[in-house]
Amino acid sequence: MRPIKYIVALTDDEVTRLKNILKDKTTNQTIKKRSQILLDADINHGETHQRKEIAKYNRVAPSTVAKVTRFFVNNSFDEVLTFNRGEGSNHSHQKIDGEAETKIVKLACGHLKAIRTGHYGYWNRNAK
Structure with missing residues (x-):
């Protein structure tokens, strides 16, 4: 041993x-x-x-x-006893938030209908 x-x-x-x-x-x-x-x-x-x-x-x-x-x-x-997070894990340092991302995707994919749920956007091609 x-x-x-x-x-x-x-x-x-x-x-x-x-x-x-x-x-x-x-x-x-x-x-x-x-x-x-x-x-x-x-x-x-x-x-x-x-x-x-x-x-x-x-x-x-x-x-x-x-x-x-x-x-x-x-x-x-x-x-x-300190929880060390990586540099990229903090969402406060993101350049754009979920709402801005939603607008960008709407502009780029105008033919798709978007459903936004929660903090992150979920895009569904079959949305009504």
Whole structure:
């Protein structure tokens, strides 16, 4: 068996914060999974589990457990609990919104009838 390269040793305050995050119903599922992985991998509190057991228990891949523990050891505690979004995932930086896109498509495809539902446009050729 390969030795564990990144050892997670949490303080009492960090364990308390992680448990509070797990109790909070508004917390993102990704952050909850990371919190549970860190609690399961902690060597200071409770029994320590193998990485494969942690992955199976949390229903994630073993590589996810390795990435979370590595990120915790190499970075700060707060950075692990931050949901990092990519540059293109924020819709506030889009050049046009759904309404402007609807107008452009109407101009380009005048012979098609458009039905707009929700935030994004849905175009149906058979609309009445």
